[in-house]
Every structure is written in C-alpha cells, then in structure tokens.
Amino acid sequence: MCPHTLVHGNTRLPGGTPGAYFLVPGVRRIEAVSSIVDKIRSGLAEALAEALKSAGLKGSLPVVETPAFVVEVPREKENGDFAANLAMLLAKPARTAPRKAAEALVAELDLKGLPVERVEIAGPGFINFYLRPNWVLAALPDIVKMGQSYGRVNAGGGKKVQVEFVSANPTGLLHMGNARGAALGDSIASLLDYAGFDVTREFYINDAGNQIEHFGRSLEARYLQLLGRQAEVPEEGYHGEDIAETMRGFLEKYGDRYLEVASPARREVMVKYALAEKLEAIKKSLGEFGVNYDVWFSELYLHNAGKVAEAIKRLRDSGYTYEYEDALWFKAREFGVEKDEVVVRGNGIPTYFAADIAYHMDKFQRGFQWVINIWGADHHGHVPRMKGAVKALGYDPDALQIIIMQLVRLYKSGEIVRMSKRTGQFVTLEELMEEVGRDAARYFFVMRSADSHLDFDLDLAKAQSNDNPVYYVQYANARICSILRQLAEQGGSLPGLDGVDLSLLNEEAELALARKLADLPDEVASCAKDLAPHRLARYVHEVAGLLHSFYNAHRVITDDVALTGARLVLVIATRVVLQNCLNILGVSAPEKM
RNA sequence: GUCCCAGUAGCUCAGCUGGAUAGAGCAACGGACUUCUAAUCCGUAGGUCACAGGUUCGAAUCCUGUCUGGGAUACCA
Numbered sequence: 001m002c003p004h005t006l007v008h009g010n011t012r013l014p015g016g017t018p019g020a021y022f023l024v025p026g027v028r029r030i031e032a033v034s035s036i037v038d039k040i041r042s043g044l045a046e047a048l049a050e051a052l053k054s055a056g057l058k059g060s061l062p063v064v065e066t067p068a069f070v071v072e073v074p075r076e077k078e079n080g081d082f083a084a085n086l087a088m089l090l091a092k093p094a095r096t097a098p099r100k101a102a103e104a105l106v107a108e109l110d111l112k113g114l115p116v117e118r119v120e121i122a123g124p125g126f127i128n129f130y131l132r133p134n135w136v137l138a139a140l141p142d143i144v145k146m147g148q149s150y151g152r153v154n155a156g157g158g159k160k161v162q163v164e165f166v167s168a169n170p171t172g173l174l175h176m177g178n179a180r181g182a183a184l185g186d187s188i189a190s191l192l193d194y195a196g197f198d199v200t201r202e203f204y205i206n207d208a209g210n211q212i213e214h215f216g217r218s219l220e221a222r223y224l225q226l227l228g229r230q231a232e233v234p235e236e237g238y239h240g241e242d243i244a245e246t247m248r249g250f251l252e253k254y255g256d257r258y259l260e261v262a263s264p265a266r267r268e269v270m271v272k273y274a275l276a277e278k279l280e281a282i283k284k285s286l287g288e289f290g291v292n293y294d295v296w297f298s299e300l301y302l303h304n305a306g307k308v309a310e311a312i313k314r315l316r317d318s319g320y321t322y323e324y325e326d327a328l329w330f331k332a333r334e335f336g337v338e339k340d341e342v343v344v345r346g347n348g349i350p351t352y353f354a355a356d357i358a359y360h361m362d363k364f365q366r367g368f369q370w371v372i373n374i375w376g377a378d379h380h381g382h383v384p385r386m387k388g389a390v391k392a393l394g395y396d397p398d399a400l401q402i403i404i405m406q407l408v409r410l411y412k413s414g415e416i417v418r419m420s421k422r423t424g425q426f427v428t429l430e431e432l433m434e435e436v437g438r439d440a441a442r443y444f445f446v447m448r449s450a451d452s453h454l455d456f457d458l459d460l461a462k463a464q465s466n467d468n469p470v471y472y473v474q475y476a477n478a479r480i481c482s483i484l485r486q487l488a489e490q491g492g493s494l495p496g497l498d499g500v501d502l503s504l505l506n507e508e509a510e511l512a513l514a515r516k517l518a519d520l521p522d523e524v525a526s527c528a529k530d531l532a533p534h535r536l537a538r539y540v541h542e543v544a545g546l547l548h549s550f551y552n553a554h555r556v557i558t559d560d561v562a563l564t565g566a567r568l569v570l571v572i573a574t575r576v577v578l579q580n581c582l583n584i585l586g587v588s589a590p591e592k593m
Numbered sequence: 594g595u596c597c598c599a600g601u602a603g604c605u606c607a608g609c610u611g612g613a614u615a616g617a618g619c620a621a622c623g624g625a626c627u628u629c630u631a632a633u634c635c636g637u638a639g640g641u642c643a644c645a646g647g648u649u650c651g652a653a654u655c656c657u658g659u660c661u662g663g664g665a666u667a668c669c670a
Contacts, residue, residue, distance in 0.1 A: 072612085079613065088612085091650055098650060123613045124650055169670075211670055236669085327668055338595075338666080345668040352670045380597055381665045406598060407664070447618095448606065451598055453663065455605075460619095467632080469618065475632050486629045526609055535609060538617080545617090552625085552634040593632065 035153075035521040036139045041082060043114050044129060045071045048086050051108035060104040064093040080120065080128030081135075087125040098125025133511060137502040139518035143573040144497060151520040151580045155528060156197030161370040162363060163189040166286070167204035170279045171215045171238060174429040176408040176456060177376055179289070182429070183445035183586065184405060185374045186291045187533035190584040195528030200368070202295040204359060207275055208303055209352055214238065216267035219274055222247040227256055246274050285429045289438060290586040302358045308350050311358035311393070312343055320392040330357075335388025353382075357389045364395045372531065373402045374450075380404045403531060405450045411457040427458065436461040439587045443470035446585050447537045469541055473578065474590055476544035480575045481591040483556050487568070492557065494572075495565035504566040509550040514570060516543050517577050524584075533585060540581035547574050 048069070055061035069086035087102035094101055102121040109119065115135040120128045143150045165185025168178045186201070193199045206212075218238040224231035226247055233239055250273055258266040279296075286292070302308050312328070315321050320331050326346035330353070333340055343354040363371050375382070383404070387397040410417040410427055417427065432441050435458060444461065447469065448454055461468075487494075505511065519539070527536045556567040582589045 070612090074613070075608095075616090076613070083613085085612065088650060126613070206670065209670065214669095325668085329668095342668045347668080349668090351668065356670095377598070377664050379665085379670090382670095383597085404598075409663085452606075453599065457605090460605090467619070471632050472618090475630080479630060479633085483629045490629095523609090530609065532609075534607080538607065541617080548633055549635090551629080552631090555629065557629055593630075 035518060036136065036142070037518050037522055040114060040131070040135075041071045044082055044084065044111075044116075045069075047109055047111055047114070048084055048105060048127070050110065051105045052086070052090075054108040055104045058108070060107065061090070061096065061101060062094045064090065067093065074126075074128065079122060079126065081131040082129040084127045084129075085125075087121075087127060091125070101125065102127050134503055134506060136511065136515045136518050137505055140502055140514060140569050140573045141497050143517055143520075143576050144569060147576055148580065148583075150576050151524050151584075152194050152196065153521045153525045154196040155525045156192060156195050158196065158198050159369045160200070160367055161192055161197045161372065162200045162202055162366075162368040163192070163372045163374070164202045164204055164363075165189075165374040166291075167206070168282065169206050169211055170275050170282060171211060172240060172278065173242060174282060174285055176410050176427055176429075176432065177405075179429045179432055179441065180408050180445045180454060181374050181376065181405055182286055182289055182291045183442045184403075184450055184533065187442075187446050187536075187585050188372065188374070188403075188531050190586070191524065191528045191531075191533055191536065194524050194580075194584060197370070197528075200295060201291075201293045202297055203293045205279065205296060205298045205300075206352075207298055208300045208355065212271060212275075215274070216271045218243055219247055219250075219270040220263070220267050223250065223258065223270065226251050227259060229259075243274075246277055249277070250274070285433075288433060289429060290442065297359070299355050299359070302355050302362065303350075307358040307362055308354055311361045312350065312354060314361070315343070315357070315389070315392055318392065318394075330385070330389065330392070332385045332388050335384065335391060337384045337388055341385050353385070353389075356382075356386065357393070360386065360390055360400065361393050361395075364390075364393075364399075369399060371400045373400070374405055375402055377404055377406045401531070403450050406453045408454045408456050411455060412459065439474070440468045440470050442586045443468070443473075443537065446533045449532060449534045469537075470587060471593070472548075473540055473544040473582065474587070475593055476547040477575060477578045477582070477589045478591060478593040479547070479551055480571045480578075483568075483571060487557055490557070492564075494568060497569065500565045500569050501562055502566050502569065504563050505570060507550075507554060509546070509553050510567070510570060513543075513546040513550050513574060516546050517573050520577050520580070536581055537585060540578060540585070543574065543577055543581070547571070547578075 048071070049066050052061065052064075052066055056063035067086070067089040069084060069089050071082050071084045074080055074083045087105060088098040090096060090101040091098045096104075099121055102125050106119055106121060106127060111119075115132045116129050117132050118130045120130070122128050146152075163185055165188075166174070166178050166181045168174055174182070189199050189201050214234060214237045218233045221231040221233045221237070222244045226244070233243075247270075250270065258269065261269075283296075312321070315330060316328075320334065321328050321343065322331065323329070327342045328344035329340045330343045331340055332338075341353055342351050343357070344350050360371070383402050386402070387400055390400050391397040412427075436444070440461065444456070445454070505514065516539075523536060523539045527533060527539075550570075554567070556564065556571055558564050579589045
C-alpha cells in the first residue's frame, strides 16, 4: 500500500446502460460495459440511428433498415475521437454514394447532451466526431472512487463459468508448457471474474489409467533398485531422477517392509504415496506462481463414483455407441470427426476418453454454463470428438470452449531443450521462477496470444531481466508511489475529490493518459470476450508508457496547489488502473524498485 | 495423405473477427538527469503483411490454391 489512499463515497458499480454487447457461447446475449467511453459511444450510435430515420422520413435518404454499424475509436487522432462507418454500409441498400449518405445523416444529427465539438465527413465516408478536449476527465473521479473495483463490468451477469487448466499428470514436476498454461488460465479466470462471471478454477488430476500403471511399475523398480535388487524401469515408464528421489523418501519411511509384499498391492501403496507427494509439490509450485485453484478434481473419483459407467450408459442408451472386435466405440463420425473412437477397450477397461467424457458430463451436471479448457496443442486432435461427445450427451457443444495453447519451445545456450517427462529432461516451473522470477515469467507467458508458438530463451530472459516489459509497468506504479511518499514527506495532503478542479489538466500528456485510463472497462470486457489476456498486457504497457511520458514532461508536486491536486488525482487514478491490470495478470505491483 | 496453428521491421510479437497513412518491445543511431526514481523520456531509421488469385466502397484480416515451420493423426494420456 502506498502512504495515501483516496477513499470517497460508495464504491458502487454503475447500473446497466445499453451499450456494447457480446455473445457468450451457449448463453444468451448479455449486457456489458458501462463506462464514460461506452456511454458516449452508444449515445452517438443512437443519434446516428435516429438521424437515419429522420432522413428516411424527410426523403433525403431512402427508407432502409439500419445496418449493423460501429462507432469506433479511430487509430489516427486526426480522424476524431470517434468515427462511424454507417454511411459506407448504406452505400448498397440505399444505393447512394457513401459521402452523400454521410451528408444526409449529419444534416439530421441531434447531438444534444453529448460533448461533441464538431462533426466531419472524411475519407471514403466516415463520419468523424471531435469531442471537447477534456471530455474524458470526468472518468477520473469515478476511477479513484471505485479503486479496486474499477474495471469490473457486469458482462457475465454472474454466469457460472469453469476454467480448467494445467491438469498436468501428477507423476512429475511442472514444466514450461504447464507454466504457460498456468499463467494463461489464471489470467483468463481473473479476467472473467472482472467481467462479471462466477468463475471456478479447476485442476483435473489424472490419478487413474495407464500412466498410473506405468508410474507404479517405475516406482516399484526404483524401490527394488535402492534395495540392491535387480529391477528395471519399464521403457514406457518414468525414468526421471525425481522418481528415484521420491522412493528414497519412501524407503526412509517404510524401509524394506514392502520387499516381500505382492506386486499389485505394494504398487498401490507406492502410487498413493508418490501421488500425494507429487501433488503437494505441484500445489506448492503453482501457489508460489500465484495460481490457486478452487477445485482439484480426481479422475479416480469418476471411476469410483460410477460417473464413467453413467456416461457410457448414457451414450449407449442414446445410440451413439456400437461394439466392434470386443471394444465399445463412440460414433464420433456422426459429429464430423474422421474416425470413431474407442471408449471401452476389448479388455473391458474404459479409455482415457471415456473418463474425459464422464468428466465433462460432470462439469455440466455441476451447473457450469460455460466450460473453458486450456489444452496444449498436442491435444488438439481431441477437441472435435470431445465436443461431439458433449453433444451426444445432450449438452450444447458451444458451451464447451477449448483453448488450444501452442507449445513452448525452450532455448538454452542457443539450443533447443527437448522436454520429456519420461527422460526427466525438462526445465521445471520451480527452476523458471528461480531464474527469471515469478513476475517476469507470468508476464512473459501472458504477453503472447495462446495460439502463437512461444520460443522461450532462458538466457535471454535472464540477461534481459532489467529490460523486461514487466519492469516497465511495475516501475510506473513505483514512481507514482514515490510521488505520494514525497508528498507525505513534504507534509502535503491529498485533496478531497470534490474540491479538485480537473479542468486544469489540459496538457496533451495528461489528457492522453486520462483517455487511456477511461478505456479499462471496455478493455476488460473485450479481452474477456475473446479470452485474450495478452491484450490486457499490452494495454497496461501502454498505460505505463503514457504515465512515463507525462512524468518526464511535467511535475506533479508544484507550488500551484490547485494544479498539484488535479495531477494527484490523475496519478492516483493511474495507479488504480496499473494495479488492477497487474492483479489480473498475476503480477505484483511493488511500491519501490 | 488428412486436419489444426503460425508466417507482419534485423529479432520477439501486437493488430480487438473488414476500416482511413500497418504498430509496440528489444537491437541500431542521435539527444535529455542541479528538479517527485534515467528500470525513464524525446527523436531518427527500419515493411512486397510468405506467394498467387478471388469477394467489395475498402483486405494483414474473409474465401480458394501454393510454399515454409510446428503440432495432431493409438483399444497412450
């Protein structure tokens, strides 16, 4: 915490104003944001739609249905604060040149109540709106008052959404791919939380099946080896040193008492012991990475509780299975998948796929309206059949959204490091945090979109740690805290919000910063809609940049009390935005650097 | 073979599902600390958006091919 915090009035979220909407898969249209930016945008859109109607009545334009136009913020400032493409979309239905349509619209525009200074028609037919320069300052008091809740929007309407991520095999340590999934999943969950969803973070524990069988045999072999017996870790087993380490611990605790116990029984004990230890380590690592789950869901439970049998029965009863060569097949081809898929093997044991179907059935049974999975690219072939299975069970396949995250390729000393659990060669999450730090690692992973391949150069990440963009953002926050420390040292105090004259902020750097701060709610809603935390990382980087520019050009604490007060409100609002964004991205916001 | 992802500045990547003159960060070059933190700022330079067609007022973005890189194509998980 910085020495001062402005607390003022209620921190109430504004009510729903009609504005931006977005669709959530499998869910109805949901009302979204209500920010100053959004109010103006929707005000302009409404005025334009009205103008089109008036023009139709007066005959200056043919009567046509209002096309789905947008009011957007132009990339170039010269093109105004907002711009509409309505006239260009009218070209075809109204059989009019876009610029002529624009003229007819502008003639009918009624902009009362909006801070519009002038309207221009430009380019191929854009209608550009130029606002009074300081219109955006009205956002600042709200930001300061709302504090931690600024940026929260009610786009989700409390819908229950589950984000399942990492779900690594609990047979080893977490590697770089898991780390990326952890950073991504956690940020997406936070983003959805800010966007007004009821979010559950979940980790699926693969504590059953073939892998566990291999795991058990590997543990057993290590145990025997440690006791000087002849034994070999099976080829498809786990060869990592960590497995041997685990069994050394086991040996210390239980000695050689399992030497004479029959194989399947002692393997069960060993698996139970090792899984508990591994899972604890995974929890600990993720916790240190800033990732905390609401639910740790066991695959074994699905088998024991009869969920797998239930899912298979439901598929069978609805005619989506058939038997062939002793195995039970799911008719995946009916759902556009290339080939059918085995759910129960010839030996009677259900496949991993069967358990996964049961797992997703259970998710929907628990009432989630939106189910998000984050999978590595190596699982992408699994997507269509999983969606098919969901549909076969009678659920909406669009309510299941699977984010395919491209794999991480690790470079060390200019060479690719191959990652494999079985050979035990990989860089762990722990090592990563040790080498580059938690904040840098999380920011690095979340900076890039999920579907872009990620080359992670360890040496570079270490060597460049001071140039890492995360420090750039954190530094902006630290600078603001420093200003507030200075203020306190000089015996200054923060002004009450009511007494501040924000209109004193008319420098370009001040207005540009304020403008950017006003975007956060829109930004959150948009990033949440697209499940794209990397855009928020970009946004916060821009906020930091604008703060740095402002900081270098102007002083906050000056002899001019009124100006100082106004600028304090500006930087405190900036700090709110920086901290809220960093919070969503799982990065800390230190006061001093 | 089929399917998925990617191809944008020297490098790493954005580009918000079709908008106006394609943007950042590193790296390069030239400037700015007697003042709230220089982990910063200001400026310069850098492009055939892989390639060829198509769709339309308008394409890096959409559709069809081709090329390159990665991944997936198990009664593994």
